[in-house]
Amino acid sequence: AQKVTQAQTEISVVEKEDVTLDCVYETRDTTYYLFWYKQPPSGELVFLIRRNSFDEQNEISGRYSWNFQKSTSSFNFTITASQVVDSAVYFCALTTDNFGNEKLTFGTGTRLTIIP
Amino acid sequence: NAGVMQNPRHLVRRRGQEARLRCSPMKGHSHVYWYRQLPEEGLKFMVYLQKENIIDESGMPKERFSAEFPKEGPSILRIQQVVRGDSAAYFCASSLKRAPYNEQFFGPGTRLTVL
Numbered sequence: 001a002q003k004v005t006q007a008q009t010e011i012s013v014v015e016k017e018d019v020t021l022d023c024v025y026e027t028r029d030t031t032y033y034l035f036w037y038k039q040p041p042s043g044e045l046v047f048l049i050r051r052n053s054f055d056e057q058n059e060i061s062g063r064y065s066w067n068f069q070k071s072t073s074s075f076n077f078t079i080t081a082s083q084v085v086d087s088a089v090y091f092c093a094l095t096t097d098n099f100g101n102e103k104l105t106f107g108t109g110t111r112l113t114i115i116p
Numbered sequence: 117n118a119g120v121m122q123n124p125r126h127l128v129r130r131r132g133q134e135a136r137l138r139c140s141p142m143k144g145h146s147h148v149y150w151y152r153q154l155p156e157e158g159l160k161f162m163v164y165l166q167k168e169n170i171i172d173e174s175g176m177p178k179e180r181f182s183a184e185f186p187k188e189g190p191s192i193l194r195i196q197q198v199v200r201g202d203s204a205a206y207f208c209a210s211s212l213k214r215a216p217y218n219e220q221f222f223g224p225g226t227r228l229t230v231l
Contacts, residue, residue: 037222043205043224043225043227044222044224044225045159045207045222045225047219047221047222050219091158091159093159102147102149102164102171102172102214103149103161103164103172103174103175104149104151104159104161104209104220105161106151106158106159106160107158108157108158109157109158
């Protein structure tokens, strides 16, 4: 069984502040993949990043950065210098390498509101 | 290269009617996944199909729901005798080969409202 927990239901920050969205995962598999998706008010799902379990290097893409720590089973997402366009629901997701388990398991999401 | 297409984008049905949701995967993709997002919740896996085969339907409700992915044409998620609790956004994703080696690309979703 696998599980993704996003304990922060809603976060509000003032524009230009930094914000970190937490994601904690559970899986018994040694090979797995972690994802972050953004769901803006328009409703579509926008892929942000995929990380496999063998790659613990942190990643930075513009204002976005991700901190993957296997020791704490966490894959946190930080937005620096937040902007109003970052307002959305953000989902963390997990899948494993088990044949027959190709589905993505999503967390319940964190609704981020950036206050101008 | 067009992305994953879903239609209709919005669907309104009365209780007891049937709902048919269509998903056209990206060109060349033969793996399709359906997810459901209930209001204010995350996405939940429903079913995984390859052409003409259901691979994993562990997330499908036992009754009223069915899915197919024929050799030709889109994948169809069918809900018979809809009830108010079926109101949700239904997302389809496709991948070139079996996930997770190949990323799942999501469609824009179909928002089903049951009156």
